[in-house]
Every structure is written in C-alpha cells, then in structure tokens.
Amino acid sequence: MPLELVREKPVLAPVILQTVFGLDIPYDAATLSSESFAGLNPAELRCDATVVLDDPKKPSHGIIVESQLKFDEDKIFSWPAYAALLRHRHRCGATLLVFCPNAAVAERCAQPIDMGHPEWVLRPLTVHPG
Template sequence: MPSSLHEGLIEVFRQRPAFAADLIAGLFELDVPAWQHARLDSGDLPDLTPTEYRADVVVTLLAGEQAVLAVIVEIQLKPDAAKRRTWPVYLTTLHARLRCPTVLLVLSPDSRSAEWCAQPIHIGHPGWELRPLVLGPQQVPVVTDATEAADNPELSLLSVMAHSQDPQRDKIFDSFLRALRTLEDEQASLYADLVLAALPIATRHHLEALMSTGTYEYQSDFARRYFFEGKAEGTAEGEARGEVRSLLAVLAARGFDVPAAARERITSCTDLDQLEEWIGRAVTIKTMAELFD
C-alpha cells in the first residue's frame, strides 16, 4: 500500500500529470491555454535565502517546447499555518523560473481542512490576495458512469474517496472498479491500494467484498490476482483472513445479523475454497441458515 494518503495522492499526479489540467479546466473552469503535453517539473522552489521550499507536485503544460501554464499541486490533509506563507512563495518562484502563468491547486480529502485551505491569503500589498483552487469532498463530482470513469480513472478514484457514504456509493464503486480494468496492473494496484487505505474500515470491507465476489462482470485477471492470490495479505493465512473479512462484509451489506456461532464458524475457517463458496452464496441467500446448507 502507499506509505500514506499524502504520498499516494501525489503519485496519482506523477502517474498522469495531465490530470492537473483536467481538474483546473473542468472543475474550476479556468481558461487553460492550448497545450500539447504535460510534464513533471522539479518541486524544489528555493529562494535567495538558505530556506528550502518544496511543492508536492509541479505540472507544466507545454505548447511545443514553450511552457504555457504551471500547476502547483499540494496535498493538504490538515491545516498548517506555515502553508499560508509558503504557498505564495511557490507561485512567485515558479513564475520567475518558468516565465509562464502559475496556479495553485490544493487537494484536501477532509471537508474542514478544505475550508481552511480555501481561505484567502492576504499578502499585504494592495490588491494582492491569493485564493487557492481547493478541491475538497464537496467539489469532487459523483462519478457513477462507467464510461466517464474509464476516461478519467483518477477522477473516479477521488469520487470514491469523497463520496464513500453517498446513497449511490455502489454505483460509484462499480464505475471505479470498471475503470481499473482499463489500467496496467501496477497502476491499478496503486489506485486500489490508495482507495482501500483511505476509506473507513466498514466501507473498505464493503468495497473489498464487491471486488472479491464473482458476480460482477468487471471481475478481471487483475482483480482475481489482487484478492484471490492474497496480494493484499501476502500469505495463505492472510489470504484466508481477507476472505473472512470479505464474507462478513457481504453479509453486513445485505443486512444480516450474524449470530455468534455462525461468526465463530466463519472466522475459524481457513479453507479458501469453502470461504469462496460461502461468499458466492452470501450474495443470494435469504436466510443465514442457507449460507451453510
């Protein structure tokens, strides 16, 4: 799994730098100059003093070899007063280095932190006020269309993280899982790991159950390897624990109250074939007794 939510979100932009342009043009309706490709630039933004400034990600949009717009992407998980002094430095330093317009895009998965990030920064000079472009849960669109998710898996990923409690969450999950099929295994694993690490435990188990049951047509070689071969756990014992969690998640999602004796029978089972059979039954049973028949 990614070492942290912060590093995982940074890696999303490293995987596809053009995602920064998608966000500022599509969600913030910024007038983006015509460009042909996007590149990652150094996030080191030193000034003339020994102080070192380093942005999380810098994406530069180019027309030919000419930089036409630079996007500083910051992942902010909680308020940090120091950022209100360093963000303006990032913008002016990069503007001077690349000699093109620069914008600041801040991603904050937490609503309260996003509100803090969006507060204007008053520099002191008349008329100079920095208002960061902030993407919090309320600004992330609800992505339930499989085609839209496949066209922009990164936006679908953010949608899962932002709207895991939405009434349409199964459709949101479904579109995201379908989008994973369009990616190479390494990138799909990164995105799946990031989502599973960021979601609340109960929601994570529900998503794991969707990914591990064979009733969905998006079940792919990647998904089978990811769950049935125990990628997330790494050992046969860990794989069994993962199957147990998935089975209990399916039962919980379907509203079953699992009696203590049944829970003990499930949690003590280490037979992967038996657990997979129970998971398959759990999707359609009408009573708990049917699970073990």
C-alpha cells in the same frame, strides 16, 4: 492518493482545474517539473509536485500541487512563495491546487491569502472527495 495520480499522469492537474474550477488553460503537453525551489531561494522550499503545461514554443502555465491532511498555518507563507518561484522559474503564470481529505480542511485551505499589496491575493484552489 490524488497527488500520486498527478505524479503518474500530470495531465490530471489541468483537467481538474478545468473540470472543477472552469479554468481553461491552453497547452499541448503537461510534464512534471522539479518540486524543489532551493536553487531560486536560499531557504529550502519544497512543494509536493509541480506540473508545467507547454504550448508549442514555451511553458504556458505552472501548477503547484499540494496534499494537505489538515490545515497548516505555515502554508499561508510558503504557498505564495511556491507560486511566485514557479512563475519566476518558467516565466509563466502559476496556479495552486490543493488536495484535501474532506470539506472542512478544503474550506480552511481555500481561504484567501492577502499578500499585503492591493488586489494581490492568492486564492488556493482546493478539491476533496465527496
């Protein structure tokens, strides 16, 4: 499972973002961070994994890693919360990376999520085998 690989080697998350999506995020280290956002919000919000990229002085970027076997309509509400809360916790930008089993699920999960504010759209980055 890609998620387990990221948990074992967090550096894979930024490598995938750079290799597949061309996102070059500078960092010196990639470490796992807590998946729970309960301390920041009364509701229990838990993603599959988070990776925090560090530069010499502070966190430089956070990556939320999700594994989706099928499209889940509820994720259009939880994914933006994950990104906002990770950004809040570490005071840095956040990217959502979603592992999918096939192109159909990846395409569905990659649909832009309109946040209702002008130009504020979350575009999940999806990868699948093949």
